[in-house]
Amino acid sequence: MANTRRICLLLLRFLAFASTLSAVIVMATSHERVSFLTISFETRYTNSPAFKYFVISNSVVTVYGFLALLLPQESLLWRLVVAMDLVFTMLLISSISAALAIAEVGKNGNNYAAWIPICGSVPKFCNQVKGALIAGFIAVITYMILLLHSLHTVLDPLLLRKS
Amino acid sequence: MANTRRICLLLLRFLAFASTLSAVIVMATSHERVSFLTISFETRYTNSPAFKYFVISNSVVTVYGFLALLLPQESLLWRLVVAMDLVFTMLLISSISAALAIAEVGKNGNNYAAWIPICGSVPKFCNQVKGALIAGFIAVITYMILLLHSLHTVLDPLLLRKS
Structure with a gap:
C-alpha cells in the first residue's frame, strides 16, 4: 500500500516535470513570420511580457521539479518540499493566468x-x-494534487482521524 | 505571548478582509464615459473578462474572509481554514495576475x-x-503571510524544532 502510494507520487512528480518542460519548449519555439505589404515581422513569445513571464516561471519550476525527482525518499527535506511546492504552484498559477488573459485578447480581441x-x-x-x-x-493541476495530498497527510483538514 | 499572536492573526485577517472588499468596491465602481466624434460609450470593468474575474474572485474571498473572522478561536474547523486559505489565496493570485496582464496592455499597449x-x-x-x-x-500578500504562518506551525519546514 505504502509502496503503491510512493510510486503514484513519483509518477505525479514526473508528470509535473514533463508538463512544465513541454510548456517551456512549445512556448519558446512558437514563432510565425507575417508579411504585410512591404513590412515583414516575426511573431514570437517575447513580444508579450505575459508570455515571457510564463516561459521564465515554467523554466524555474522545471528545474525544481527535476531536483525534487532526485531527492531520496528518507530525506528530512521533504518537509521543505511541501513549502516549496506551495510557492511554485502559486508561481505557475500566476503565470498561466497572465498568459491566458493575454491569449484570450489575442483570440477574441476587445471591442471596447x-x-x-x-x-x-x-x-x-x-x-x-x-x-x-x-x-x-x-x-x-498536478502540483495542486501533490499539494492537497501533502496537506491532507499533515493536516487532516476534514477531521477524518480521531485526535 | 499566545495572546499577542492571536491579536496579530486577527488583525491580519481583518486586513485581508478589508483589502479584498476595497478591491471589489474600487473595481466595480470604475467607469468613465468617452466621446469620440458622435459616438459616446462607457468604459467599465465589465468590458474585460479578466476584470470581471477579478471582481468575482475578490467578492468570493471577501465573503470567506468575513466568515473566518467570526469563527471562534477554539473551533476544530481551523484546520479546514488552513486548506481554504490555500484555495482562496490561489484564486486571488490567479485573478490578480490576469487583471494585471490586461492592465499592462491597457497602459503600454502592444506594438506587435x-x-x-x-x-x-x-x-x-x-x-x-x-x-x-x-x-x-x-x-x-496578507493571505500568503497567514498561509506561511499556518504552514510553519504545522509543518516546521525549516526543521527548527527537534523531532
Whole structure:
C-alpha cells in the first residue's frame, strides 16, 4: 500500500516535470513570420511580457521539479518540499493566468479598447500558444494534487482521524 | 505571548478582509464615459473578462474572509481554514495576475499586435483599476503571510524544532 502510494507520487512528480518542460519548449519555439505589404515581422513569445513571464516561471519550476525527482525518499527535506511546492504552484498559477488573459485578447480581441484579434493572421503561433497553455494547465493541476495530498497527510483538514 | 499572536492573526485577517472588499468596491465602481466624434460609450470593468474575474474572485474571498473572522478561536474547523486559505489565496493570485496582464496592455499597449494603450483616453478609469489592483495585491500578500504562518506551525519546514 505504502509502496503503491510512493510510486503514484513519483509518477505525479514526473508528470509535473514533463508538463512544465513541454510548456517551456512549445512556448519558446512558437514563432510565425507575417508579411504585410512591404513590412515583414516575426511573431514570437517575447513580444508579450505575459508570455515571457510564463516561459521564465515554467523554466524555474522545471528545474525544481527535476531536483525534487532526485531527492531520496528518507530525506528530512521533504518537509521543505511541501513549502516549496506551495510557492511554485502559486508561481505557475500566476503565470498561466497572465498568459491566458493575454491569449484570450489575442483570440477574441476587445471591442471596447479597439484591440483586434490576431489569431486570424498568425494561426500557427496561436496553436502553439494554446498547446503551451494546455501543458501549463496540466502542470498546475498536478502540483495542486501533490499539494492537497501533502496537506491532507499533515493536516487532516476534514477531521477524518480521531485526535 | 499566545495572546499577542492571536491579536496579530486577527488583525491580519481583518486586513485581508478589508483589502479584498476595497478591491471589489474600487473595481466595480470604475467607469468613465468617452466621446469620440458622435459616438459616446462607457468604459467599465465589465468590458474585460479578466476584470470581471477579478471582481468575482475578490467578492468570493471577501465573503470567506468575513466568515473566518467570526469563527471562534477554539473551533476544530481551523484546520479546514488552513486548506481554504490555500484555495482562496490561489484564486486571488490567479485573478490578480490576469487583471494585471490586461492592465499592462491597457497602459503600454502592444506594438506587435497593434493594440493601442487606452489609458490616455480614460485616465480616471485607469487610476481606479490601479487602486483596485493595489488593494488586491495587499490582500494576496496578507493571505500568503497567514498561509506561511499556518504552514510553519504545522509543518516546521525549516526543521527548527527537534523531532
